[in-house]
Amino acid sequence: MDYRQTLNLPKTGFAMKANLSAREPEIQRFWKEKDIYGKVLERTRGNQAFILHDGPPYANGDIHLGTALNKILKDIIIKYKSMRGFHCPYVPGWDCHGQPIEHEVEKRLGEERGRLDLMEVRRRCREYALHYVGRQSEQFQRLGVLGDFEDPYLTLKPAYEAANVRILAELVGRGLVYRSRKPIHWCPRCMTALAEAELEYREKESPSIYVAFPLLDALPGRGDEGAAVVIWTTTPWTLPANVAIALHPDMEYVLADTSGGCLLLGRPLLEEAVKGMRLSSCQELASYKGSELKGLRARHPWRDRASVLVNSEYVTTGQGTGAVHIAPGHGEEDYYVGLEYDLPMPMPVDDAGRFTGEAPEFEGLFIEDANERILADLRGRGLLLGSGELLHPYPHCWRCKGPVIFRATPQWFIGVDREYNGSTLRLRCLEAVSGVEWVPSWNIRRMKGMLETRPDWCISRQRAWGVPIPAFYCNACGRELLTPQSLRKVEEMIGAEGSDAWFLKDVREILGEGFSCPGCGGSDFRKETDILDVWFESGVSHEAVLHSWEGLTWPCDMYLEGSDQHRGWFQTSLLTAVGARDAPPYRSVLTHGFVVDGEGRKMSKSLGNVISPLDICDRLGADILRLWVAAADYTVDIPASQEIFDRLVEAYRRIRNTLRFLLGNLFDYDPERDAVAPGDMEEIDRWIISRLQGLVRRCTQAMDRYQLHLVYHALHNFCAVDLSALYLDMRKDCLYTFAPRSRQRHSAQAAIYRVFTAITRLMAPILCHTAEEAWQALRGGAGADSVHLQEWPQVEEDLLDAHLEDRFEQLLQLREMVTKSIEELRLAKEIGTSLEAAVDLKVPEHMRGLLGEREGLLPTIFIVSEVHVDYGGAGEVEVAVRRAAGSKCARCWNFRASVGEDPAYPDLCDRCLPVVMEWGGGRG
RNA sequence: GGGCCUAUAGCUCAGUAGGUUAGAGCGCACGCCUGAUAAGCGUGAGGUCACUGGUUCGAAUCCAGUUAGGCCCA
Numbered sequence: 001m002d003y004r005q006t007l008n009l010p011k012t013g014f015a016m017k018a019n020l021s022a023r024e025p026e027i028q029r030f031w032k033e034k035d036i037y038g039k040v041l042e043r044t045r046g047n048q049a050f051i052l053h054d055g056p057p058y059a060n061g062d063i064h065l066g067t068a069l070n071k072i073l074k075d076i077i078i079k080y081k082s083m084r085g086f087h088c089p090y091v092p093g094w095d096c097h098g099q100p101i102e103h104e105v106e107k108r109l110g111e112e113r114g115r116l117d118l119m120e121v122r123r124r125c126r127e128y129a130l131h132y133v134g135r136q137s138e139q140f141q142r143l144g145v146l147g148d149f150e151d152p153y154l155t156l157k158p159a160y161e162a163a164n165v166r167i168l169a170e171l172v173g174r175g176l177v178y179r180s181r182k183p184i185h186w187c188p189r190c191m192t193a194l195a196e197a198e199l200e201y202r203e204k205e206s207p208s209i210y211v212a213f214p215l216l217d218a219l220p221g222r223g224d225e226g227a228a229v230v231i232w233t234t235t236p237w238t239l240p241a242n243v244a245i246a247l248h249p250d251m252e253y254v255l256a257d258t259s260g261g262c263l264l265l266g267r268p269l270l271e272e273a274v275k276g277m278r279l280s281s282c283q284e285l286a287s288y289k290g291s292e293l294k295g296l297r298a299r300h301p302w303r304d305r306a307s308v309l310v311n312s313e314y315v316t317t318g319q320g321t322g323a324v325h326i327a328p329g330h331g332e333e334d335y336y337v338g339l340e341y342d343l344p345m346p347m348p349v350d351d352a353g354r355f356t357g358e359a360p361e362f363e364g365l366f367i368e369d370a371n372e373r374i375l376a377d378l379r380g381r382g383l384l385l386g387s388g389e390l391l392h393p394y395p396h397c398w399r400c401k402g403p404v405i406f407r408a409t410p411q412w413f414i415g416v417d418r419e420y421n422g423s424t425l426r427l428r429c430l431e432a433v434s435g436v437e438w439v440p441s442w443n444i445r446r447m448k449g450m451l452e453t454r455p456d457w458c459i460s461r462q463r464a465w466g467v468p469i470p471a472f473y474c475n476a477c478g479r480e481l482l483t484p485q486s487l488r489k490v491e492e493m494i495g496a497e498g499s500d501a502w503f504l505k506d507v508r509e510i511l512g513e514g515f516s517c518p519g520c521g522g523s524d525f526r527k528e529t530d531i532l533d534v535w536f537e538s539g540v541s542h543e544a545v546l547h548s549w550e551g552l553t554w555p556c557d558m559y560l561e562g563s564d565q566h567r568g569w570f571q572t573s574l575l576t577a578v579g580a581r582d583a584p585p586y587r588s589v590l591t592h593g594f595v596v597d598g599e600g601r602k603m604s605k606s607l608g609n610v611i612s613p614l615d616i617c618d619r620l621g622a623d624i625l626r627l628w629v630a631a632a633d634y635t636v637d638i639p640a641s642q643e644i645f646d647r648l649v650e651a652y653r654r655i656r657n658t659l660r661f662l663l664g665n666l667f668d669y670d671p672e673r674d675a676v677a678p679g680d681m682e683e684i685d686r687w688i689i690s691r692l693q694g695l696v697r698r699c700t701q702a703m704d705r706y707q708l709h710l711v712y713h714a715l716h717n718f719c720a721v722d723l724s725a726l727y728l729d730m731r732k733d734c735l736y737t738f739a740p741r742s743r744q745r746h747s748a749q750a751a752i753y754r755v756f757t758a759i760t761r762l763m764a765p766i767l768c769h770t771a772e773e774a775w776q777a778l779r780g781g782a783g784a785d786s787v788h789l790q791e792w793p794q795v796e797e798d799l800l801d802a803h804l805e806d807r808f809e810q811l812l813q814l815r816e817m818v819t820k821s822i823e824e825l826r827l828a829k830e831i832g833t834s835l836e837a838a839v840d841l842k843v844p845e846h847m848r849g850l851l852g853e854r855e856g857l858l859p860t861i862f863i864v865s866e867v868h869v870d871y872g873g874a875g876e877v878e879v880a881v882r883r884a885a886g887s888k889c890a891r892c893w894n895f896r897a898s899v900g901e902d903p904a905y906p907d908l909c910d911r912c913l914p915v916v917m918e919w920g921g922g923r924g
Numbered sequence: 925g926g927g928c929c930u931a932u933a934g935c936u937c938a939g940u941a942g943g944u945u946a947g948a949g950c951g952c953a954c955g956c957c958u959g960a961u962a963a964g965c966g967u968g969a970g971g972u973c974a975c976u977g978g979u980u981c982g983a984a985u986c987c988a989g990u991u992a993g994g995c996c997c998a
Binding site: 016117336563633654658713724822823836 | 926927928930934935936937949951954955957958959960962964965966967968988994995
């Protein structure tokens, strides 16, 4: 007879094959239909808040692994905190303005470019940004992220735009905003500023010249020998704007008597320079350290002012003479040297790249055309020591393809060292940083280091797509008008109508009456055309968002972004918050590393090692991606590779099958009807319940420290070892073969029920879809609550039984010896399954305490048919395994002497016989 | 070149305050089972703790340097 149907074999609709790519969208629909996000907020309303403020990704392109990692981390933390009872509204946001979008739109315009007016460009940029907001929103939700996706914050919304002006007004009120010049990339043909991303680097042939700057002061310890310091440059046209010559403080400089005169050159570059200038003789006279020469003056080729020798770490030994010509208006490094030494910044070049009256010798000439004249002039003065041509990579304009230049233009700045109320923004920020919790903790070093060295913040951009810098200029005297009062007017307007209004309305419409120039008292103004740096825009998100969505708080509890944001959003947010609101906008800052490949190298198209999160979702499922996030120690680089995902899929399967098996054994269990209190459970069931408490404790501690990978490992280990390899394997005999309503089986089921309902909740923040699917499966689906509406499991101290666990630890050690012995027999082909084995233990007397009362449990622990214990052992435990006596019971597969005792059921053992009788009776 | 950080089995991670033969899971190899079955179980083999030097009775752990890699800056 086939006794299969008399067994309580597992039954469940929870499929072994996950098919996540199809199932997850269904679960997400379920969340949406039931408004689970709203219900979670409802459940926690009135509780303490935990606000994670979303850093806005840029609305350009599809999400990549890094963006996915970031959003999943946030989502896991929010789901966990919500289950812990915190009120966690999550408002996702997008960075919608800025040069990359404008550049993309312009590229697509093609022929139309140039014909479109500013407003049309802005309209198209807006369309473009909103398109990608929609797209990324769907992609984020596909990852299982829950949040207020119906009403996200967008930096292009009027209310958000107004916040920029509000913060700016505060900064202006504190005297932190000023206007000054700074060199930027400039295309003299298009007459426009260019961003780094708009540059195309190509080879260019430039003049390569050596120029003598005769020293006005004597060298230390020497008389006046008419010595000259020699510079090398590829941009002769920047020489009229020269104000200094930079030497490396640690480099050695040689004074040499040469065929070209008495020259000062850097020692490491001496040979090359002598060759470059074709000098026939060169005799060393003296040598100096760069730091010794600081402060000496040289004669400028054309101006009355001296060119002063300064020290700079920027000077390299790669090319040139070790003496670098400095024109602060024509180079970024030059600019910083200028700031350091408080040098003047002449700018004799106009918008069209022509020399102005500031360089009368070359006035009217286009810079490239002037090179020749400059060379001739220098030669005439005897200052040109050598000239040639050089092919080198040089930035070109993406539009007209011509070479671009560095040119100082007026910009707006936030001064970090301006004093107000007895301190500066820099110092206040440094102070504020100490009150913030940095995770990992060493991030405070990085943040402080960057704050200490950062320059003033240039917040203006010569662009169309963004929020205007709402300044006015007096048409009479040119002076700017930017006051808290004028800004309030603009804030009102932008808040009501959006930033387009700035461009559409004239000054009087915006300002109204009552404003006059602080310089000349005039009342005729024009508008600034620059817009704000997008970093300023995202930097005011705390102001724009945290006050404006229900339930959010200022400051918030956490910012969570990649470690690159120390220089980005963490810092810009801190500057605007401390500058305008006198406090940091966040209580804690958590950072993660960057995604790298299996070899630890960064992901890049050129390396061909890029993995798309959307592709992973389609092929493997979002839960696999979430498992990847949870499994990695994200404080450092996060590796991603095919192999890693393969391993994660295996791990996922293990967890899923464990859930499935648990569910399968609960098919006939009713927690109301069949419950068994832990105190009444079988010892083995109390053991797994106790182990479960340890798991809950470990997971809770790890989550509280944001150490997700410890949760993953703990959960996986629990499923693979405690449950699959041990508890469930040992308990199958009871679950399958005991009478369905027997006390022992109910005890096992009650334990399994507790385990199941706990681990599904433990994994819910991470495997949010799978946990939901399993949770629904337990209740048969319809009308069930979401697992995300459940509370995080609590450690039940009274169920934690260290003594019991210790006892089981010893039993499991015995088990290990037994399984090894069984394996020997199996290898010898004497037995197959362990139920074919009988075990004889010879143990010392002192083990009677451990084993005496548990002899009946030993066959279960070892999963064998028979165990005999002899307490007459001397020292070591001796294990002997032999084939079990008796015959195999056709139902429970144990080997029993009792099989065959009942002629009506000759293949049943005495344990199965009554169960079958009852089963038959129950059926009849 | 500068700042911050990382390096433990093929993979993901533990390794508490320097102290026995460095752990886990997965993968792999071999075997078992066929009542978790595109599952489950057992046994086993894998590590010069990146490298070099130092401190110490003793270093994966502390210090210095080197190499490789990441982020930011130049």
